[in-house]
Amino acid sequence: MGTSGGSGASGPLVLGIETSCDETGVALTRGFTLLHDSVASSMEEHARFGGIVPEVASRAHLDALLPTLEATLAAADLPLGAIDAVAATAGPGLMGSLTVGLAAAKALAMALKVPLYGVNHVLAHALVDQLSHGPLPPRTLALVVSGGHTSLLVIEGAKVTELGQTLDDAAGEAFDKVGRVLGLPFPGGPHIDRLAREGDPHAIAFPRGLTRRQDLERHPFDFSFSGVKTAVARWVEAREDAHESFNVHDVAASFAEAVADVLVQKTIAACRETKIETLVIGGGFSANSQLREKAAKACADAGIEARIPPLRHCTDNGAMIAAAGAHAILHDINPSPLGIGADSSLPMTELVATGQP
Numbered sequence: 001m002g003t004s005g006g007s008g009a010s011g012p013l014v015l016g017i018e019t020s021c022d023e024t025g026v027a028l029t030r031g032f033t034l035l036h037d038s039v040a041s042s043m044e045e046h047a048r049f050g051g052i053v054p055e056v057a058s059r060a061h062l063d064a065l066l067p068t069l070e071a072t073l074a075a076a077d078l079p080l081g082a083i084d085a086v087a088a089t090a091g092p093g094l095m096g097s098l099t100v101g102l103a104a105a106k107a108l109a110m111a112l113k114v115p116l117y118g119v120n121h122v123l124a125h126a127l128v129d130q131l132s133h134g135p136l137p138p139r140t141l142a143l144v145v146s147g148g149h150t151s152l153l154v155i156e157g158a159k160v161t162e163l164g165q166t167l168d169d170a171a172g173e174a175f176d177k178v179g180r181v182l183g184l185p186f187p188g189g190p191h192i193d194r195l196a197r198e199g200d201p202h203a204i205a206f207p208r209g210l211t212r213r214q215d216l217e218r219h220p221f222d223f224s225f226s227g228v229k230t231a232v233a234r235w236v237e238a239r240e241d242a243h244e245s246f247n248v249h250d251v252a253a254s255f256a257e258a259v260a261d262v263l264v265q266k267t268i269a270a271c272r273e274t275k276i277e278t279l280v281i282g283g284g285f286s287a288n289s290q291l292r293e294k295a296a297k298a299c300a301d302a303g304i305e306a307r308i309p310p311l312r313h314c315t316d317n318g319a320m321i322a323a324a325g326a327h328a329i330l331h332d333i334n335p336s337p338l339g340i341g342a343d344s345s346l347p348m349t350e351l352v353a354t355g356q357p
């Protein structure tokens, strides 16, 4: 193992490559110490289409990957030859985008004769917290909330169990769609958050999906956000059709309240049911102020330790993938065979892709 870089840090030098959506992220960690993290985003190219265009994203990764890798190595002042392991997102994500990063990772692993870890993007959103708050305890509950996923997971070292997930829209996706209804720029999530901070969260009673007694029996830890999204759209359209003015801050705040309320209620119930006392909240949507506030309060009341990575590690980045690689090495998870392909629906139970059907 190389010894240069990250003075005082120990562990394998892991290169992390993230290309599942619109961000090309490359990072180097030594164990759980982040040495450097570079991210190039193609969001500006997608914004005018009001959503991510997969083909545009793949081409942007092709353009950005090598410069981002070179920038990371230069900033960490390390040669390629010092790398002990290569981790890249194997899935879930956009097929073309994933393939660009994974192909580069395979080539590097082969040339450097080091192991390849094709890691799970959703789990990496939780595992990245170890770069800020140290290794996870033996049992951790993870709530991963992003533009594509809303998942409740139990992480026990190498073993992952999925307790629940969204049955339709992810929380971030619902925010982005409501953003479109309100005429906000894409992605709407952060704009709704900003508007919500000046509104009354109790002004409008929007529905809380899958929280009725009969729903809780069948789907205690699953989510559904398409109902609340549609309810907000109908509410706004009805006011617009009637040429009635309304307070957009109140709409944003009431919508954000409904989403954060369900996320926090179900997550705390899952902690109680599994008797787990450490919660990690990850993914781009964990930047959401209403969710952060509610979760912090509910966890304090329930005696649960809440760990939330810093904002820059919540959105997609290479550091989360390197951290997932370091986690896999720490817990003796086998590297991926070089023949693995990208898997747009990689199961949550596969922290490292095995290539097995």
Ligand code: KG4
Residues within 6 Å of the ligand: 021, 145, 146, 147, 148, 149, 171, 172, 173, 175, 176, 187, 188, 189, 190, 193, 283, 284, 285, 287, 288, 289, 314, 315, 316
């Ligand atoms: O994890 P991420 O960067 O990409 C995916 O893997 O999906 O998450 C992006 C999602 C978008 O839907 C974006 O609108 C949402 O996270 N988001 C927010 C906030 N910041 C990002 N949603 C609500 N409030 C925020 N502050």
Ligand code: ZN
Residues within 6 Å of the ligand: 121, 125, 146, 147, 283, 284, 315, 316
């Ligand atoms: Zn993500």
